[in-house]
Amino acid sequence: MSANISAHSVVAPTPLARRFAGAIVILYALVTMIPLVWIILTGFKSGPDSISYPPKIFFQPSLEGVCNLFTTRTRQTADYIATLPPAASVCDKIARSQSMVIAGPSNVVQRFTNSVIIAFGSTFLAVFLGTLTAYAFSRFKIPLADDLLFFILSTRFMPPIAVAIPIYLMYRAVGLTDTKVGMILLYTAVNVSLAVWLLKGFIDEIPREYEEAAMIDGYTRFQAFRKVVLPQAATGIASTAIFCLIFAWNEYAFAVLLTSGEAQTMPPFIPFIIGEGGQDWPAVAMATTLFVVPILVFTILLRKHLLRGITFGAVRK
Amino acid sequence: MSNSNSHDAAAAAKLHAVNQALRGFSERTMAWLFIAPTMLLLLAINIFPLIWTIYLSFTNFKANRSTLVQLVGLQHYQDILTDNDVWQFMQATAHFVFWTILLEMVIGFGLAWLIDKKFRGHSFWTTIILVPMMLSPAVVGNFWTFLYQPQIGLFNYIISFFSGVDPSSFQMIGDVKLAPWSIIIVDVWMWTPYVMLICLAGLRSIPDYIYEAAEVDRASAFRKFWTITLPMARPFIMLAVLFRGIENFKMFDMVNLLTSGGPGSTTELASIALKRVAFESWRTGYSSAFAIILFVTVFGLANIYVNALKRVKQG
Numbered sequence: 269m270s271a272n273i274s275a276h277s278v279v280a281p282t283p284l285a286r287r288f289a290g291a292i293v294i295l296y297a298l299v300t301m302i303p304l305v306w307i308i309l310t311g312f313k314s315g316p317d318s319i320s321y322p323p324k325i326f327f328q329p330s331l332e333g334v335c336n337l338f339t340t341r342t343r344q345t346a347d348y349i350a351t352l353p354p355a356a357s358v359c360d361k362i363a364r365s366q367s368m369v370i371a372g373p374s375n376v377v378q379r380f381t382n383s384v385i386i387a388f389g390s391t392f393l394a395v396f397l398g399t400l401t402a403y404a405f406s407r408f409k410i411p412l413a414d415d416l417l418f419f420i421l422s423t424r425f426m427p428p429i430a431v432a433i434p435i436y437l438m439y440r441a442v443g444l445t446d447t448k449v450g451m452i453l454l455y456t457a458v459n460v461s462l463a464v465w466l467l468k469g470f471i472d473e474i475p476r477e478y479e480e481a482a483m484i485d486g487y488t489r490f491q492a493f494r495k496v497v498l499p500q501a502a503t504g505i506a507s508t509a510i511f512c513l514i515f516a517w518n519e520y521a522f523a524v525l526l527t528s529g530e531a532q533t534m535p536p537f538i539p540f541i542i543g544e545g546g547q548d549w550p551a552v553a554m555a556t557t558l559f560v561v562p563i564l565v566f567t568i569l570l571r572k573h574l575l576r577g578i579t580f581g582a583v584r585k
Numbered sequence: 586m587s588n589s590n591s592h593d594a595a596a597a598a599k600l601h602a603v604n605q606a607l608r609g610f611s612e613r614t615m616a617w618l619f620i621a622p623t624m625l626l627l628l629a630i631n632i633f634p635l636i637w638t639i640y641l642s643f644t645n646f647k648a649n650r651s652t653l654v655q656l657v658g659l660q661h662y663q664d665i666l667t668d669n670d671v672w673q674f675m676q677a678t679a680h681f682v683f684w685t686i687l688l689e690m691v692i693g694f695g696l697a698w699l700i701d702k703k704f705r706g707h708s709f710w711t712t713i714i715l716v717p718m719m720l721s722p723a724v725v726g727n728f729w730t731f732l733y734q735p736q737i738g739l740f741n742y743i744i745s746f747f748s749g750v751d752p753s754s755f756q757m758i759g760d761v762k763l764a765p766w767s768i769i770i771v772d773v774w775m776w777t778p779y780v781m782l783i784c785l786a787g788l789r790s791i792p793d794y795i796y797e798a799a800e801v802d803r804a805s806a807f808r809k810f811w812t813i814t815l816p817m818a819r820p821f822i823m824l825a826v827l828f829r830g831i832e833n834f835k836m837f838d839m840v841n842l843l844t845s846g847g848p849g850s851t852t853e854l855a856s857i858a859l860k861r862v863a864f865e866s867w868r869t870g871y872s873s874a875f876a877i878i879l880f881v882t883v884f885g886l887a888n889i890y891v892n893a894l895k896r897v898k899q900g
Binding site: 281292293297300303304306319320321323400401403405408410419420428429431433434435453457489490519521534535538539560567578580 | 612613615616617618619620622623624626627629630631633634635637638641648696699700702703704705706707708710711712713714715716717718719720721722723724727728729730731732734736737738739742752774778779782783786821824828831834835837838841842855856859860863864869872873876877879880883884886887890891894897
């Protein structure tokens with residue numbers, strides 16, 4: 269113990285080096301946050317403020333981004349607008365100040381709901397299948413286990429566009445194009461490889477003795493799996509689920525090629541939030557902000573297991 | 586009350602039956618029962634399509650026409666490998682992969698090295714740095730087009746603020762010379778944290794006593810870095826290089842939204858070119874052959890990657 273302490277002082281960085289390192293890392297962290305912070309700010313700007321030169325850091329917050337994101341509007345003449353009853357809501361007022369009238373709700377709620385359903389559906393399936401498979405690989409003697417595991421992992425490395433060609437044809441043949449079920453199955457297949465690899469690592473860490481003890485007490489293998497292993501693996505299962513969720517939430521390549529309306533998710537939808545003359549930046553920025561907030565929460569929840577997740581469970585600490 | 590009781594009893598009976606059934610299974614049966622659904626799913630959604638792609642790559646099939654499908658043999662493969670455009674896409678991809686990896690490694694390793702000094706609040710700032718890599722690449726590509734706007738964009742404004750160049754005098758995504766760098770900058774912004782995190786794990790895996798021994802031998806800081814830090818962190822660095830290499834070789838989403846391959850085809854990476862022939866020109870047979878060539882390349886890289894994974898695990 270004492271040797272450890274004295275040795276530690278020999279290799280520990282000096283306070284000055286430590287402060288210097290801290291200053292550079294904090295500077296990097298602040299610079300790296302600028303793009304994201306800028307987008308979040310843009311979501312609260314009015315149209316003219318969002319495209320002003322020089323870029324405005326301080327501005328009068330506006331609900332234009334929110335209003336434009338959730339509604340569709342049509343341009344009308346001042347005479348027509350004058351004949352309308354007084355504006356009923358804030359969004360009405362903002363629209364009329366630009367000689368527009370709200371025509372109806374936009375598609376954003378439906379697209380966001382699609383993202384939620386597809387992400388949660390595929391995550392549930394991938395983690396369910398992944399847990400069973402990982403347990404089998406962890407506990408049973410499987411012939412060619414290494415080859416099968418490599419096969420499972422290799423599916424993750426396929427370029428999505430290369431896979432999308434036959435999937436597109438296959439889905440067209442069986443009527444799964446632009447359906448939530450089709451997207452859930454597809455994302456499950458992509459995520460299950462990650463789930464198996466991560467969960468195998470987590471289950472490997474649970475001592476076999478626990479199950480063996482339970483089986484001596486009369487549990488079947490399946491009961492031991494359900495009542496002993498699953499609770500022990502709960503943290504691992506939760507963090508695997510979050511990784512799958514993030515992938516499905518963020519995925520774009522399959523979504524843009526296989527969905528167009530009914531099952532379209534947010535990533536292909538956001539770039540097409542258009543105003544008059546190009547992208548409606550406050551609305552796009554607001555959509556991006558709403559889309560990114562769950563990810564920020566998940567990153568904080570996951571920070572201890574992040575390394576494991578991004579290396580398929582290879583690097584643990 | 587009695588209703589829920591009977592329901593519970595039924596459920597219990599059912600569970601009991603399941604358990605009885607499972608008790609009867611040998612461990613081998615259970616292993617296959619646990620593995621089969623995953624394998625079936627992967628066969629249906631990955632392997633079957635792959636085999637279909639291989640078949641299509643030998644035909645002149647066009648997905649938007651219903652003409653008779655004819656076998657054309659290795660024609661498409663020959664066309665692709667002798668096509669100058671394809672080599673140009675490959676060059677663009679190589680340029681992108683090379684520079685992103687180089688920059689991400691240098692910055693990522695540097696950051697990891699600094700974070701490893703364990704200054705106050707290092708874990709908080711590490712979490713902040715990790716945020717970009719968790720975002721959706723497509724959404725990132727989209728909002729960077731806003732930052733790169735020549736007149737109003739924040740990126741051009743910041744550059745002109747520090748260099749004095751007029752912000753509307755250069756276009757990051759409209760200029761043939763700058764566009765390849767515009768995608769590199771965004772990728773480096775997004776994925777340096779990934780490399781940093783893996784390098785940090787590598788640095789933390791080096792036991793203190795090695796440095797202590799070097800201290801006893803009065804090795805210089807420079808020497809310690811070259812003879813201890815770098816070699817011992819090398820498997821981790823390799824892992825990061827390979828993973829980023831594979832991911833960027835098949836890069837699609839971020840670049841598709843940022844430049845969509847333009848201007849001209851200066852940023853037309855392999856996957857973007859593939860999307861054009863497959864889903865815009867609808868040359869399904871030709872694009873299938875292209876897809877197979879890309880897949881074989883990635884598969885080769887993935888093989889190396891998995892071997893590197895094993896080495897890290899053992900180390």
